[in-house]
Amino acid sequence: MPKFLNTSATNYYLEELIKNAKERLILISPFLKINDRIRELLEDKNRMKIDVRIVYGKSELNPQEINWLKALTFVRTSFCKNLHAKCYLNEEVAIITSLNLYEFSQVNNNEMGILLTREADSECYRDAYDEAQRIVRVSDEVRIAMEMVVKVEGGGAAAQAASASTDEADGGSGAMAKLTSAKLAAKMGIKTKDLMDRLVAGGYLELRDTMHYLTDLGKSAGGEFRKGPGGFYFLWPFDFDF
Template sequence: MAKFLNTSATNYYLEELIKSASERLVLISPFLKLNDRIKELLEDKNRLKIDVRIVYGKSELQPEEINWLKELTYIRTSFCKNLHAKCYLNEESCIITSLNLYEFSQINNNEMSVTFSRVDDPELYKDAYDEAQRIIRISDEIRISLEKISQGEASDLNVGTGANDTNQEKLTSSKLAKKLGLKTNDLLSKLADSGYLEVSDGKHKLTEAGKAQGGEFKYSKRFGAYFLWPEELNI
């Protein structure tokens, strides 16, 4: 039968739900912002080649987290406009909750949840599963990366037509890394060594020297933070 969960119980059951997934895992949450524990659990699912679907409505990932996520082959991400539902399920159980993914393992908020299983509540599980699949179907599947910018955003951001480089195309860090035959993290390290980026609290930040070279920091509500660089950047 369905079971009510308070804040601490929600955290416990959610971790167990993720760990016990052996065929599929669906995580539906408005905010895509992952803490270290969630990352550890998802990395394990990826190693086991479990099919993981994450549906979100707003990304708050930092560039380093985006690079981390794009390396996980078996995790697919989808963007759903106006998403407010929080639903986490595997092939055997489901949790409907007020808990966002970014609040996982935190006890500062007061949360309420209900969990139920496919065996004990087959109709309830089927209804939740079907609705989760509907949300997935209406979502836009996205392979999250620093180079993912919609056409409208690219126009708004003047990619390729920056005020300081009207004749020089600007590339995201990942595209520039690909052009140079580097991994994105290696390029970010080189940019930091060149003084164009600095690392603060584990996050890269654009320096004045980087700005002088034509570097730009951008933020998209849909894809998070990223950098743009002149195509012929001297590093």
């Protein structure tokens, strides 16, 4: 029989659901800002090589989420347009709830949910699992490129590696000689993902699996591949056009 969950119970059983996943874990939440406790649990699942799928749909991933997800080999992230469902499943248990996988919601909001088990609620659990699988299939896997975002000392909230790397690229003069992909995308008025796709389509970058690599054409156009304190990133001429 389904079990009703209030806010605290939803948070408790969500952690248990993640902790007890042995084969697969699906986390579907429109908004995504994962708290430290759930991060630890997901990192443990990654060490155990459990297949984890996270689907979100209402906002861009913030820099901290990008850097963290980048390091998790067995956690794949997808974007699903018009997503409003909140559903969390492993191979034995499902939670259907109003709770987003969002730190603020987990602490401040009044939420409700229903817990289903494959053993006691087999038909309902199967329907929920099948629908979650469908959402995973129709979502677009996010390509987390080699460009990383780091916290610059004295810069407050996460500042993009572009800030530091631009000074590095022009010898510290502060001139806008080169921009990271994120800064270039902002200058062009498009999303970083769209810019990366265009760079691949134009032959300036090569995509291998989920990683981007600078091509000879990209190098001849002035593109550079750099390694900074937070990881790898690309630099492009300020007036780059294609």
